[in-house]
Amino acid sequence: MELRHLRYFCVVAEELNLTCAAERLHMSQPPLSRQIKQLEHEVGAELFERGSRGLRLTTTGQFFRQHAIQILEKVDATLESTRRMARSKRVMFGIGFVPSVFYGQLPLLVRELRQKDNVELSLAELTTVQQIQALKAGRIDMGFGRLRIDDPDVEQEVLFEEPVMAALPAGHPLEGTTPTLEQLSHYPLILFPAKPRPSMADMMLGLFRRQGLKVEVVQEANELQTALGLVASDIGITLVPEQVRRVQRDGIVYTYLADKHITSPVICSRRRGEKPSEIMQDANRILEVLVENRRSGRYP
Structure with a gap:
């Protein structure tokens, strides 16, 4: 056709x-x-x-x-x-991202790149797996996700590890505590995204599985905001990266876990072996400053 x-x-x-x-x-x-x-x-x-x-x-x-x-x-x-x-002689620069990284430094990177006269930004909400495919197809130039994926055509850089938190319905028995995974395993769990997989959902299940804990998955959601809405409705609890605590909404409280070693990486993916364009060099410089601010605590 x-x-x-x-x-x-x-x-x-x-x-x-x-x-x-x-x-x-x-x-x-x-x-x-x-x-x-x-x-x-x-x-x-x-x-x-x-x-x-x-x-x-x-x-x-x-x-x-x-x-x-x-x-x-x-x-x-x-x-x-x-x-x-x-x-206008503008250059297209595509960025893919998972929703849970858009509450931290990524908006600042986007804001600074948008100020450049020669750049036309394209943003796409994609899972890490979809980002790898989009990078190889040339639809995006840089991706931000949380899964480590081995692909010969793509290089991944772990920018930093951030703590995993529990999102609980307001008034939950564990509110105000620093719960263990064993304590959390006694409550219904909401997973996101439901598809495509692998995703953050598999990371959450893996945390419990490695400690020999069984959990009841009461609901799966495709989007982070939907998962948080289910938590606010007292359907269950969920685990989220620390950046998500910036999402303030009625009916939800966030709490750190007892095990401080439970973290989620923020990973930047780029095409392997490609000479960085001028725009990519600018993006890398901005990103380096933002990551250092995050690591040093100037931008928690």
């Missing part, structure tokens, strides 16, 4: 008349009719009802039209953004 098929379809769907649609598209009617039939064959469904009074969209056609319009608008917007970038 080509973009022209979608454009032809949208014009015909608007006109509901092949002759008028062909005039708008500056083509004759027979080729347009063939293109629409070819599209229907590829979709595997009739998009138009053909009658003596003209054309009508089928239910399938109405659904297809909504999505075709969205696709074409996205393509047009992307083309326009690309042209603007070319005219």
Whole structure:
């Protein structure tokens, strides 16, 4: 399927008349009719009802039209953004991140890079596994996650380790304490993200498993904010990296664990063996300062 098929379809769907649609598209009617039939064959469904009074969209056609319009608008917007970038000589720099790292230093990195006149930033919320794929495909240039993944095309740098905390419903029996994993294992656990895996969810389960503890997983959530909402609803508890405590919401309290050695890494991923661009060098310099501030306690 080509973009022209979608454009032809949208014009015909608007006109509901092949002759008028062909005039708008500056083509004759027979080729347009063939293109629409070819599209229907590829979709595997009739998009138009053909009658003596003209054309009508089928239910399938109405659904297809909504999505075709969205696709074409996205393509047009992307083309326009690309042209603007070319005219302004700006360079695209993509950053992927897991949500739990966006409450610490990452917004400061983004803010400083945005101040540079020659940079067009693209941010994408991705799991660490998705970041590796995006790096190899060239969709992003730098990723921030929490999983160590062995891939010959990607290098990973552990920026720092941060404590893991328990997020509890307000009024929970363990509120105000520094609980052990054994104590936490007696309460229903909320995991996130539910998919794709491996993820932070597997890290949480691994903490209990290594101590021979069994836990009851009462709910899985795809997003951090959903998991916290479930905690606030008293569905269960969850484990989060320290940065997440900056998310203040009613019904949730955060507490450090008794074992201070239980940590979660913040890992920066980049393409291996690639000569750093000017923008990458700037990002690395900014990141070095931010990480040192974090390690020294100036930005807890």
